[in-house]
Amino acid sequence: MNVMTAVRAASDTTTVEHFDVLIVGAGISGIGSAYQLIKQLPDRSFVILESQDSFGGTWLTHRYPGIRSDSDLHTFGYSFKPWIGPPIATADEIKSYMGDVIAENGLAGHIRYRHRIERASWSSETNLWTIEAVRTDSQEPVTFTANFLWMCQGYYRHSEGYTPDWKDVDKFKGRIVHPQLWPGDIELKDKAVLVIGSGATAATLIPSIADTCAHVTMLQRSPTYFRIGRNAIELAETLRQLQVKEEWVHEIVRRKILFEQDAFTKRCLAEPEQVKKELIGQISAILGPDYDVATHFTPTYRPWRQRIAFVPDADLFEGIKSGKASVVTDEIDRFTEKGVLLKSGRELAADIIVTATGFNLCMLGDIALDIDGKPLDFADTVTYRGMMFTGVPNMAWVFGYFRASWTLRTDLVADFVCRLLTHMKTKGVQKVVPTLRPEDHNMPLLSWIDPDNFNPGYMMRNMHLLPKRGDKPDWQHSQDYWTEKDEFPKIDLDDAAFVYG
Numbered sequence: 001m002n003v004m005t006a007v008r009a010a011s012d013t014t015t016v017e018h019f020d021v022l023i024v025g026a027g028i029s030g031i032g033s034a035y036q037l038i039k040q041l042p043d044r045s046f047v048i049l050e051s052q053d054s055f056g057g058t059w060l061t062h063r064y065p066g067i068r069s070d071s072d073l074h075t076f077g078y079s080f081k082p083w084i085g086p087p088i089a090t091a092d093e094i095k096s097y098m099g100d101v102i103a104e105n106g107l108a109g110h111i112r113y114r115h116r117i118e119r120a121s122w123s124s125e126t127n128l129w130t131i132e133a134v135r136t137d138s139q140e141p142v143t144f145t146a147n148f149l150w151m152c153q154g155y156y157r158h159s160e161g162y163t164p165d166w167k168d169v170d171k172f173k174g175r176i177v178h179p180q181l182w183p184g185d186i187e188l189k190d191k192a193v194l195v196i197g198s199g200a201t202a203a204t205l206i207p208s209i210a211d212t213c214a215h216v217t218m219l220q221r222s223p224t225y226f227r228i229g230r231n232a233i234e235l236a237e238t239l240r241q242l243q244v245k246e247e248w249v250h251e252i253v254r255r256k257i258l259f260e261q262d263a264f265t266k267r268c269l270a271e272p273e274q275v276k277k278e279l280i281g282q283i284s285a286i287l288g289p290d291y292d293v294a295t296h297f298t299p300t301y302r303p304w305r306q307r308i309a310f311v312p313d314a315d316l317f318e319g320i321k322s323g324k325a326s327v328v329t330d331e332i333d334r335f336t337e338k339g340v341l342l343k344s345g346r347e348l349a350a351d352i353i354v355t356a357t358g359f360n361l362c363m364l365g366d367i368a369l370d371i372d373g374k375p376l377d378f379a380d381t382v383t384y385r386g387m388m389f390t391g392v393p394n395m396a397w398v399f400g401y402f403r404a405s406w407t408l409r410t411d412l413v414a415d416f417v418c419r420l421l422t423h424m425k426t427k428g429v430q431k432v433v434p435t436l437r438p439e440d441h442n443m444p445l446l447s448w449i450d451p452d453n454f455n456p457g458y459m460m461r462n463m464h465l466l467p468k469r470g471d472k473p474d475w476q477h478s479q480d481y482w483t484e485k486d487e488f489p490k491i492d493l494d495d496a497a498f499v500y501g
């Protein structure tokens with residue numbers, strides 16, 4: 001490995017450390033990318049800068065009761081590290097798994113916690129990124145330079161969640177909590193809790209607090225799809241009974257899950273009405289014929305246009321069936337002293353209101369980027385396969401899948417980046433800039449994602465901030481793991497879309 005060089009900045013006394021690669025974020029993407037870098041290119045120096053006190057990202061930030069994954073850990077976990085627990089995992093289990101990866105691969109010494117990156121500037125003179133961070137404990141500024149910037153900062157702002165602008169919120173006398181900033185001191189016992197929202201967070205939180213509080217109500221504007229199943233994978237259990245080693249169990253179960261997910265995704269497009277019937281049928285079977293499934297659990301959109309939350313062991317629906325939890329489908333007119341007044345005229349009283357209303361999209365970790373002094377407006381760029389951007393040198397970005405586990409893409413992008421870095425070294429070049437080819441110049445530029453294909457609220461609210469998509473596979477994030485896993489390894493690094501210098 002290169003020896004880290006510390007040089008004195010010419011203009012002042014700040015120490016500037018240099019690394020070949022700088023990874024932003026120690027979430028599941030940053031740790032997975034670092035693992036691949038250390039394994040595939042052990043001669044490169046690198047550092048991971050993380051603004052929080054520890055690793056985990058999403059699984060560290062979210063501390064609400066019941067926090068768990070909604071995809072299975074065989075595919076959300078890394079390809080290289082067998083997952084041996086139940087498929088749906090708690091945040092603590094995921095952090096422990098990541099901790100093992102860090103310890104087993106000597107990654108700890110490469111991570112700088114409490115380093116919030118505020119600015120990254122590219123210089124074409126030096127072919128380097130200069131990264132300015134602030135130590136969150138001492139407020140001390142720290143500066144790094146790097147040849148390559150690997151953006152693993154996730155897609156939402158960790159410091160605050162999204163809360164719609166409701167009328168009269170300040171009139172409410174009880175406590176309002178966003179699940180992203182769950183307070184350690186909140187007492188739920190015997191309290192009436194109103195959870196606004198019906199996505200994965202609400203579906204996780206509600207069953208885990210239903211036994212403690214007096215009653216929990218899920219208030220949704222419109223219904224969402226859920227999938228119900230056992231939190232176990234029969235094939236994994238069978239293979240373990242046969243004493244098949246865990247590496248094999250992991251690989252075989254991954255393949256089975258990916259095969260089934262592919263089939264499910266195709267069915268959602270080919271026969272949406274049938275899939276809809278099956279998903280809703282699972283819920284009706286639990287809640288019984290008298291439950292108003294048509295109002296509360298029948299979405300108007302086709303399955304998979306938004307992420308489908310998996311409900312292990314039907315715990316959300318068991319909570320509703322037992323009467324400890326209930327669902328109201330209506331719109332909020334305004335907040336009142338006691339709770340919320342709905343457009344229907346009904347008032348829902350609560351001691352605590354939980355706003356499970358989602359995220360603030362934040363594509364670049366609130367880092368101000370500039371290229372040779374010109375501020376980078378991400379919306380002016382066109383994405384190269386959802387991982388690089390036109391006009392932005394030496395930068396890769398990990399943005400995972402919606403319909404498959406996020407981490408599957410972390411691995412694919414990592415293999416690509418390691419291949420690209422090797423190619424640059426072989427060519428003896430310092431810089432690579434994705435660039436539209438002559439044949440791409442008249443290509444229609446579209447929104448980052450096709451809203452007809454996938455349209456969750458947090459994406460729709462912020463589409464104008466996102467890079468553009470072209471109408472060719474090279475210039476899109478296809479959201480299709482099954483195609484990309486075959487296409488990415490074959491990307492021709494000498495294609496005219498890569499301009500080296």
Ligand SMILES: Cc1cc2nc3c(=O)[nH]c(=O)nc-3n(C[C@H](O)[C@H](O)[C@H](O)COP(=O)(O)OP(=O)(O)OC[C@H]3O[C@@H](n4cnc5c(N)ncnc54)[C@H](O)[C@@H]3O)c2cc1C
Pocket residue numbers: 024025026027028029030049050051052055056057058059062068069070071072076115116117118152153154155156158200201364365366367398400401404405406407
């Ligand atoms: C509650 C919840 C459950 C989810 N469940 C699943 C699931 O089951 N399956 C799935 O596929 N996806 C799931 N997702 C999506 C999930 O966010 C991703 O799958 C995944 O965890 C993202 O990992 P990441 O490392 O890319 O980003 P993150 O987990 O967001 O981590 C990014 C890290 O970068 C750091 N960072 C950001 N900006 C800066 C900066 N300027 N300076 C320094 N550090 C910075 C952050 O502090 C953070 O630690 C879930 C999301 C949430 C919120």
